[in-house]
Amino acid sequence: MAVLPELGLIRSADLGEVLAAVDGDHVPYAGGTELVPAMSLGLRRPAAIVDLKRLDALDRIEIDAAVGTVMIGAMVTHRRLAHHRAVRDHLPTLAGAAARVGNARVRSVGTIGGNLCFAEPRSDLGCVLVALRATAEAVSVRGSRTLTIEELVIGAFETSLAADEILTTITVPFEPTAMSYWKLQSYERPTLGVAVIVTATDWEITVGAATERPTRAVLAVGDTAGLDGFIDELELSDDLGGPPAYKRSVLRARLDNGLGVAR
Amino acid sequence: MTPLTGSSGRRGPVAVTSTVIRFRLNGHAIEALVPIRLTAAELLRDRLGLTGTKVSCQLQVCGVCTVLVDGNPVSSCATLACDLDGTEVVTIEGLARGRDLHPVQEAFMEAGALQCGYCTPGFVMMTVGLLTAHRNPDRAMVQEWLDGNLCRCTGYQPIETAVMVAARQMTPRASEPEPEGDR
Numbered sequence: 192m193a194v195l196p197e198l199g200l201i202r203s204a205d206l207g208e209v210l211a212a213v214d215g216d217h218v219p220y221a222g223g224t225e226l227v228p229a230m231s232l233g234l235r236r237p238a239a240i241v242d243l244k245r246l247d248a249l250d251r252i253e254i255d256a257a258v259g260t261v262m263i264g265a266m267v268t269h270r271r272l273a274h275h276r277a278v279r280d281h282l283p284t285l286a287g288a289a290a291r292v293g294n295a296r297v298r299s300v301g302t303i304g305g306n307l308c309f310a311e312p313r314s315d316l317g318c319v320l321v322a323l324r325a326t327a328e329a330v331s332v333r334g335s336r337t338l339t340i341e342e343l344v345i346g347a348f349e350t351s352l353a354a355d356e357i358l359t360t361i362t363v364p365f366e367p368t369a370m371s372y373w374k375l376q377s378y379e380r381p382t383l384g385v386a387v388i389v390t391a392t393d394w395e396i397t398v399g400a401a402t403e404r405p406t407r408a409v410l411a412v413g414d415t416a417g418l419d420g421f422i423d424e425l426e427l428s429d430d431l432g433g434p435p436a437y438k439r440s441v442l443r444a445r446l447d448n449g450l451g452v453a454r
Numbered sequence: 455m456t457p458l459t460g461s462s463g464r465r466g467p468v469a470v471t472s473t474v475i476r477f478r479l480n481g482h483a484i485e486a487l488v489p490i491r492l493t494a495a496e497l498l499r500d501r502l503g504l505t506g507t508k509v510s511c512q513l514q515v516c517g518v519c520t521v522l523v524d525g526n527p528v529s530s531c532a533t534l535a536c537d538l539d540g541t542e543v544v545t546i547e548g549l550a551r552g553r554d555l556h557p558v559q560e561a562f563m564e565a566g567a568l569q570c571g572y573c574t575p576g577f578v579m580m581t582v583g584l585l586t587a588h589r590n591p592d593r594a595m596v597q598e599w600l601d602g603n604l605c606r607c608t609g610y611q612p613i614e615t616a617v618m619v620a621a622r623q624m625t626p627r628a629s630e631p632e633p634e635g636d637r
Contacts, residue, residue, distance in 0.1 A: 194531075195491035195492075195493070197471060197489075198471065198489075199469030199471050200490040201467050201468070201469045202467075202473075208467050212469075223533065223537070227532045227534065228512065228514065231512055231532075238469065293514070294514070294515075294517070294601055294602020294603075295583065295600075295602055296517065296520060297529075300528055379602070
């Protein structure tokens, strides 16, 4: 007994052919870790999937040492991201988060691009990439454009990509020295994720998983009133991971500890 | 927007609803015509008769459908059979050599790491995947890898012990690098 309804496949190693095929009914397909279960549950019913895995250009990891960025192809899997030498050297927090996405099977096939495009709020990479001020390249037959991760992920399960656009590359500036990512997780997805970058002047705090999309605040070092305001005003989800008050309490304790705030 | 062309109103290559795949399964060459909607678990169990691979949650949460594709553990229930083209697949049936069990299977027996047995093929395949990538895992790494496999009988301690026993059995020379190192 098949779990999936009738389904078409479009497969090409040519980006132009792939772009010509993608529309609302012919959807980009990468690792399938989100799309296949969504199709089997009847949440997505595309006429065909358009396989991006044969586009070698989307599978690259390249360093631009002059600019100080790592360019990560959208088809790079979580496992490859976690173990790639250059990613570990220049983006250790991202590599560490990728090593703990989902489970070992999800990391085998799930991709950084798919993770962003599905825009599941209870996710790690979006939070880390917002914190790192990464950008994404979206391409269609009409051309290409660059957008920030906040411009890409605009809500829960919602991106700003047009139906005929695909995500090709994520460009990530080298990680600053004082960065951390911490998550609370009880089930298969994170309940709360917190990325913190401390510079000479600022606390940069990005909260994910409990929010509809990663949310960042930049505060002056020592601005505990600003920190309280940020924490208090976050709209936190109410789900099996816990009620908003619980998540807020955990978030406050985590940030107080991490930033050395005495109360 | 670029105008659409063609009688179907769509541009670009045409979708197929089935395709021929060629892959190696437990060392044997396989060629099959598969519908795109067919999952790898359905291909293995229903068409090829390899029912050692189980199916349960169908959401990549429980791990009973774990098989190795090119050495990496994947959920066969959420993998499309068409994606097996050109790969090397190992299932639970591919581990033993005749009556000689794989060291991981021996270790699960020795440690009493199974009871009803439904989750066992998944745990064994995940363990083989782990020990293929990391020859000397510590307990934290074992927990990280087995985190996505559920057992409702034994509890996880005997399973962890079995993995550590298997790792010791299979430990090669210390000078050999970890396969899943930097690349």
